[in-house]
Each structure stands twice: as structure tokens, then as C-alpha cells.
Amino acid sequence: xxxxxxxxPEYWSEDLSDRDFEQAVMAALGAxxxxxxxxxAAFEHPDLYLLSKVRGKQMRxxxxxxxxxxxxxxxxxxxxxxxxxxxxxxxxxxxxxLLGHAPRALLLFWxxxxxxxxxxxxxIIDLFCVPKRRVQRKIRLNSDRLKAKxxxxxxxxxxxxxxxxxxxxxxxxxxxDLHADLLRLEAHGSFVDETVERL
Numbered sequence: 345x346x347x348x349x350x351x352x353p354e355y356w357s358e359d360l361s362d363r364d365f366e367q368a369v370m371a372a373l374g375a376x377x378x379x380x381x382x383x384x385a386a387f388e389h390p391d392l393y394l395l396s397k398v399r400g401k402q403m404r405x406x407x408x409x410x411x412x413x414x415x416x417x418x419x420x421x422x423x424x425x426x427x428x429x430x431x432x433x434x435x436x437x438x439x440x441x442l443l444g445h446a447p448r449a450l451l452l453f454w455x456x457x458x459x460x461x462x463x464x465x466x467x468i469i470d471l472f473c474v475p476k477r478r479v480q481r482k483i484r485l486n487s488d489r490l491k492a493k494x495x496x497x498x499x500x501x502x503x504x505x506x507x508x509x510x511x512x513x514x515x516x517x518x519x520x521d522l523h524a525d526l527l528r529l530e531a532h533g534s535f536v537d538e539t540v541e542r543l
Contacts, residue, residue, distance in 0.1 A: 365411045365454045366391060372507035384409075390441050390449070398518055405518060406445035410434050411454040424477050424495035429457070432464060432501075436478065436492035442468055447526060448518065452510065453501070461503035463510050466496070467517065469525050473532045474500045499536045 366384050369392070373380050378396070381404075383389040390406035397403065412432060421428040432453050442449035449468035456462065466474075477495040482488055504510045525532060531540045 366409055368454075369407075369409060369452070369507060372511060376508065376511055378511060388441070390438075390445065394514070396515070396518065403448060403518065404445070405448040405450065405514075406442050408438050408442055408449075408451045409454070410438065410451065411456060413456050415457055420495065423479055424497075426495070426497055430498045432496045432498050434494050434496065436494055439471060439494065442471075447522060450514065453498070455498065458498075461498075461505065463504040463507065464498045464501040465504065465510060465513065466501045467522075467525070469532055470500065473535075475535055475538050497536055500533070 363384060366382075370380065370382065373392075373394070378394060380395060381393040382391075383393065384391050391409045392407040394405040394407055395402070396405070410432075415428055416431055416433060418428070420433060421431050424431050432455065434451065434453075439451065442451065446468045451466040451468075451471060453464040453466075454462055455464060474496065478492060479495060480490040480492045483491045502513060504513065
């Protein structure tokens with residue numbers, strides 16, 4: 345059986361030294377009075393657990409954090425069939441880590457190339473339902489093993505201008521909208537360039 349993560353702990357020293365997004369998120373959570381558990385140094389867990397009470401019950405929500413630091417290569421956008429400005433790329437293994445926490449599991453992007461809408465949030469239900477393109481490439485770290493990536497359209501997520509609005513939306517989603525998403529009979533979401541046919 346393959347390991348959960350393709351990268352070994354020693355490969356993460358550089359990653360862990362550049363965690364400004366994670367630090368900004370934790371600072372925003374602290375400022376808003378949210379309780380959380382920091383897992384950013386644990387390779388087998390989502391980056392954060394958000395700890396909250398919903399209808400009097402203690403709940404734990406998994407939050408994975410990713411950032412887009414610069415425009416992607418033209419080839420990525422070509423494969424996705426998307427404008428590069430709307431393209432977000434995430435490791436599939438990061439999303440698999442969220443599955444064990446569904447339906448209380450979220451992916452938050454910081455898109456540094458789009459100051460007009462730097463934060464894009466996806467619920468695990470969004471990620472399950474959105475049209476997507478999967479690709480894989482060589483890891484190039486001591487082996488020829490492949491690493492899977494998802495090419496996502498940022499327009500399929502929820503966009504925000506600052507972290508306070510992100511966490512206000514997450515709070516509302518966990519308290520109200522999540523339940524509705526789970527029970528809805530119609531197709532989830534209205535996604536760009538997708539038509540859900542009627543039979």
C-alpha cells in the first residue's frame with residue numbers, strides 16, 4: 345500500500361519555514377475568538393481543525409490551506425481549459441485528507457495573483473460535485489513516482505476579499521447551510537460551463 349503522502353518529512357523543512365498564509369489564518373481566527381488546533385507540521389492531517397459548537401454540540405471542522413503564489417505555466421491553463429486567472433491547483437492527496445472529516449471539511453485558497461478576490465473557499469460537497477480536471481506529474485524527488493493534481497475553477501468556489509468575511513461565512517455554513525446542502529434533492533451548485541440535463 346502506498347504511503348498517504350508522497351513527500352517525506354525531511355522534504356518539508358522549506359515548506360514549514362514559509363507559512364505566512366497559515367499564520368495569517370490563525371491570527372484571524374484568534375482575533376475572532378475561534379478555537380482551533382494547529383496541524384501544519386503533521387503531514388497526515390488537514391492543516392487546521394476548527395473547534396466550535398453547533399446547536400450545543402462540540403464540532404470539529406477540517407480546514408486545508410493552499411496558496412497560489414504566482415501565475416501558473418500556460419500548460420496548466422491549457423490542460424484545465426480555463427483562463428489562467430481563474431485556475432487553482434491542489435494536490436489530490438491534500439483533498440483525500442479531508443474525506444475522513446466530511447461533511448465538515450473545507451479547502452481555502454489564498455490567490456496572491458488576484459487582490460480583487462484573494463480568498464476562495466470550497467466545501468467538501470463542492471469539491472465532490474464540481475467539474476474538474478485531474479492531471480499527474482513526476483515528483484522528481486528520488487523516484488519516478490507520480491503526483492496527482494486537481495485543476496479547479498476559482499469561480500466554482502466562494503470568493504472573499506478578507507479573512508474575517510471567510511470565517512463569518514464558514515460559521516454560517518456550519519450552523520445552517522451545511523444541513524441544507526446534505527438534504528437537497530436537486531443537483532448541488534451551479535457551475536460555469538456545466539449543464540445538468542433533465543431526463
